[in-house]
Amino acid sequence: MTGPLLRIEGLTKRFHSGGGLFSRERAMIAVRDVSLEIARGEVLGVVGESGCGKSTLARLILRLIEATNGRIVFDGTELTALPASALRAMRKRMAMVFQDPYSSLDPRFTLARVLAEPFRVQSRAMPPDAVAAMLAAVGLPETLATSYPHQLSGGQRQRVGIARALALRPDFVVLDEPTASLDVSIQAQIIALLADLRDKMGLTYLFISHDLGLVRYFCDRIVVMYLGSVVEVLPDTKAAPRHPYTDALMRSGFAPDPARRREIAPLGGEIPSPFALPAGCAFTTRCAFASDRCRSERPVLSQDPAHPVACFHPL
Numbered sequence: 001m002t003g004p005l006l007r008i009e010g011l012t013k014r015f016h017s018g019g020g021l022f023s024r025e026r027a028m029i030a031v032r033d034v035s036l037e038i039a040r041g042e043v044l045g046v047v048g049e050s051g052c053g054k055s056t057l058a059r060l061i062l063r064l065i066e067a068t069n070g071r072i073v074f075d076g077t078e079l080t081a082l083p084a085s086a087l088r089a090m091r092k093r094m095a096m097v098f099q100d101p102y103s104s105l106d107p108r109f110t111l112a113r114v115l116a117e118p119f120r121v122q123s124r125a126m127p128p129d130a131v132a133a134m135l136a137a138v139g140l141p142e143t144l145a146t147s148y149p150h151q152l153s154g155g156q157r158q159r160v161g162i163a164r165a166l167a168l169r170p171d172f173v174v175l176d177e178p179t180a181s182l183d184v185s186i187q188a189q190i191i192a193l194l195a196d197l198r199d200k201m202g203l204t205y206l207f208i209s210h211d212l213g214l215v216r217y218f219c220d221r222i223v224v225m226y227l228g229s230v231v232e233v234l235p236d237t238k239a240a241p242r243h244p245y246t247d248a249l250m251r252s253g254f255a256p257d258p259a260r261r262r263e264i265a266p267l268g269g270e271i272p273s274p275f276a277l278p279a280g281c282a283f284t285t286r287c288a289f290a291s292d293r294c295r296s297e298r299p300v301l302s303q304d305p306a307h308p309v310a311c312f313h314p315l
């Protein structure tokens with residue numbers, strides 16, 4: 001089949017909080033009108049500071065939570081319209097690797113049981129040598145099959161998380177900050193493993209990170225999010241940023257070389273509350289280029305398909 005593997009149109013998620021006896025109900029938009037496409041075999045990066053909506057976007061795409069608005073089309077099929085049974089069948093083609101491999105692995109289960117779980121959930125027979133093959137694919141010895149998650153190192157646990165995600169041989173994998181809780185040296189090994197598995201298994205990745213340096217190293221294109229909205233799509237890893245936020249991320253503590261991060265000032269200015277965003281551009285409170293127009297009008301993503309940016313005064 002031709003066309004993108006995944007297409008998202010106008011995806012929006014609104015959360016409500018409070019509303020109890022002592023608090024007023026408040027609404028915030030965690031993901032606002034996000035549209036994007038991922039080509040087969042592509043690694044699409046999603047980058048932004050903590051709380052900008054990356055994990056919510058990931059959960060929406062896999063329909064782990066329901067969208068307030070918008071459409072998700074996977075390999076030509078609209079997921080948002082699928083009944084539960086058809087969605088379950090489609091789900092085995094999509095998988096997710098979580099940030100914290102410790103809390104995402106059941107501590108009561110041996111690795112053999114952890115890796116058998118995806119087959120059980122899908123009511124599928126597991127080939128007899130599947131556990132050994134899955135462990136080998138992520139560089140772990142077969143002898144670990146009888147171990148429990150707490151007996152492994154952080155890097156080994158994330159390898160198990162990756163093996164579990166790939167158990168049913170998906171086409172598409174969401175990697176939600178898969179190395180954020182690991183040491184830098186282990187992080188590099190996990191990234192190398194993910195690159196190797198992508199080549200061998202023909203995978204397509206959505207790679208989420210708060211680390212622009214890492215995303216520029218690993219991804220083909222990069223979506224930059226700020227407070228729920230896409231503010232820029234970098235068409236390749238060498239592209240110069242056009243949005244002041246992306247530019248600030250690149251100059252700030254998000255430098256690719258971890259040793260330099262301490263020398264560079266973190267991105268300054270005050271982040272507005274997601275419950276009370278400014279009327280105009282959400283970045284006005286931190287932007288050196290903010291004009292009156294920026295404070296009163298919300299910029300939308302430009303229709304320049306070569307390099308979309310949501311800014312009235314792009315660099």
Ligand SMILES: Nc1ncnc2c1ncn2[C@@H]1O[C@H](COP(=O)(O)OP(=O)(O)O)[C@@H](O)[C@H]1O
Nearest residue numbers: 015016030049050051052053054055056057274
């Ligand atoms: N279940 C939820 N209920 C209410 N607010 C939520 C929920 N999940 C996430 N949020 C809020 O949505 C925003 C985006 O969160 P998240 O997607 O986890 O960001 P990120 O992964 O980029 O750190 C945050 O302000 C967060 O507090």
Ligand code: SF4
Nearest residue numbers: 281287289294311312
């Ligand atoms: S629209 Fe204005 S405030 Fe927003 S990023 Fe662009 S220049 Fe800065």
Ligand SMILES: [Mg+2]
Nearest residue numbers: 054055056177
């Ligand atoms: Mg997150």
